[in-house]
Amino acid sequence: MMTEDMGVGLGWDDEISKEGPDFILLPAGDYDFEVTSFERGRFDGSDKMSACNKAMLNIKIETAEGIAVIQHNLFLHQKTEGFLSEFFTSIGQKKKGQPLKMNWNSVVGAKGRCKVGIRNWTSKDGNPMQSNEIKKFYEPKETEAVQTTFTPGSF
Template structure:
């Protein structure tokens, strides 16, 4: 999230530009560890099956050999799909199966979990066929899925410079 905050700065009309963006990575169907890097509050406008309600839009990042895959997924805050919200909070280790939980959205960014992702094909508004990554299901949190060392954090410099030696 720090990268997002550092790159989320306004620009002047005569600023120089160089960032061409990141190639969008489509994950092959499978199970992947992810880190939640962003959370936005929003509104679901409603549908034939669900009334309008709040929604949480999450950005999940998956580290791959080709780079970082970024997946956006919505959690609709409606009792009809409460099972999916519950699965997400179990996935990031905030909830146990069968336990009642008041959702703590302040602890979501930075959380890690494991999920099954599937590519989804859709047609964009210009009629072009595109693909996106979808979360098929969240798995309950299991420490064994995450190495003891956090490979998301890069430590640079000499070991002598580290404050905990």
């Protein structure tokens, strides 16, 4: 799916001027987010979980320091069903205690609140690296849930 956050491609002879990547490492904490893109993918499986479909999301978080985008995968598997429920509850699609047929068509543009952490890892060339990861999606407050499900002009 294409969104305006994906930018535009450059031609071979175009002029460039940006100085380095637009990467912001957020401090661990709670943030409002918006889903800016969604792709369907496949997880090949591991020692802990069998192969399954996965949703690859780009989650945008706006802060005073700038905009951070976190890539987040949701695995469509029985073992991770609780995480799926947490995500869909956060964006106002699922009500706690009620089953939900996941509506992936309404994920892009959805907003919610999440807990962001910092993941430490080692690059292929052995350098220590850090990136943000989403640890938890929060249930919206009652007033937020009403606002996220209301669409002006639709009846």
